[in-house]
Amino acid sequence: MACIRGERPVFSRVSFRLAPGGALTLTGPNGSGKSSLLRILAGLLRPAGGTLAWDGEPLEDDWAAHRRRLHYVGHLDAVKPTLTVAENLEDWARLRGAAGPEPGALEALGIEALGDVPGRYLSAGQRRRLALARLVAAPAPLWLLDEPTVTLDAEAAARVAAMIARHRAGGGVAVVATHGEIALDGAQRLDLGDHAIPAEALLDAGDPGPEEESW
C-alpha cells in the first residue's frame, strides 16, 4: 500500500496482516504517515495504491460495513462544549447505531465523576479520556488510535493500555500510532520511517508495487 499527500509521497510498500486479538503499533518520525495510514484504514482517505481487506473481503466492496466495525480516535476529540460528558458519550453511542452507551465506559477512563460537567470545562486530558470512552461505549472489533495517550497522565495511559489489552483478549484488533509511550504485549511493529520515499523517486514512480495488505 502506498500513500501520496498533496503530490508528496509519504510511504510505499507498506504491508501487514493482523489476526484476531492482534495489535500493530505504528512508529516513525513526524510526517512519516502514521496518521495518514490510520485514516486510510478508517476509509477517510484513499490509498494511492494497494488493497485493504477484512477477512479476505476487499473494503471497497462495502465501506458502510467497515465503518460499523471500526472506531477511529484521531487528534481531535469531538467533544461538544455545550453538552455534558454523559450527553457527549450517549450521542456518539447512538449515532453509531447502538441503543445507548454500554455501562462502565466513563469508569474505564476514570471520569465517572464528571458525567454532568459540560464539555467546555474539561481539561485537554479529560477531553481525551472522554474521546477514548467512546471505544467502550459502543463496542467495535477494530480500534484505530492516533497517539491515544498524548495529553494523558501516567494513570490514564495505564488505563488505556489495559483497555486495549481487554479489547484484544476479546478478539479485537488495534492499530495504534505512538512515539513509544504505550507498550502492547506481543504487538507487531511497523516503523513507517523505513517506508518513506525520497522525493526524486517519485519522478519515475507511479507504481507503488503489487503488495497486498490485509488483516
Added chain:
Amino acid sequence: MVGVFFRLVRRELVLALRGGIGSLMAVVFFVIAVTLFPLGIGPELALLSRIAPGAVWVAALLAALLSLDRLFVADHEDGSLEQLMLGALPPELVVLAKTLAHWLTTGLPLAAAAPVLAILLNMSADGLVILIVSLLLGTPILSLIGAVGAALTVGLRRGGALIALLVLPLYVPVLIFGVGAVEGAVLDTGVRTNLTILAGGLVAALALGPLAAAAALRMTTE
C-alpha cells in the same frame, strides 16, 4: 437508521438551543432588515405594499445565508465531522439531518415571523397566507442549496464570504418564484404556477443537495 437520523436532528437542535442567541440570529436579522424598509422609504402605504413581497423575500434570503457558515465548520473544527462520517448514517443522511435542523432553527422561524412583518409593510390578507406558504416551500430550498455551499467551503478560513458568492446566484430562482407567488396573490393573478415550481424545486433540492454536499464533505475529511 431512522432512529439514528432523528437522534442527529435532536442533537443539532439541542446544540442550537444551548448555543443561545446565535441560533436566533437569523430571525433577529430578518426582523431588523424588514423594519428598515418603512423607515427608509417613508410611510407611503401604496409604495410599501408594492415592495412588500420583494422586501420580505430578499430579507429572508439574506437571513438564511447568515447562519450557513456555521453549519459544518464547528463540527469540522472539533473533529465531530470525522466521527459523523464514520457513524451509522451515510454522509448524505448526515447532511440531510443537519440541514433539517438548520431549517427548523432558521427557515421555520422566518416563515412564522414573516406575516407580522408583512403587515408592517401593508400587505393584504390574501398575500399573507401565500407569503407563509411560499416561505415554507422556499426556505428549505435555501437551506439545502446553502448546505452545498457550506460543505464546499468548510475547510477554508474565510469560508463565510465565499458561501455568499457561491450560493446567492443559486438563490435567484427561489426569490423570483417566491415573490411571484405572493404578488400573484396580492394582484389576484393566480399563484398556482409559482407555488408548483417552488414545490418542484424543493423536491429537486431534496434529491440533489445532500448528494452534492456529502461529496464535498468526503473531500474535506481526506
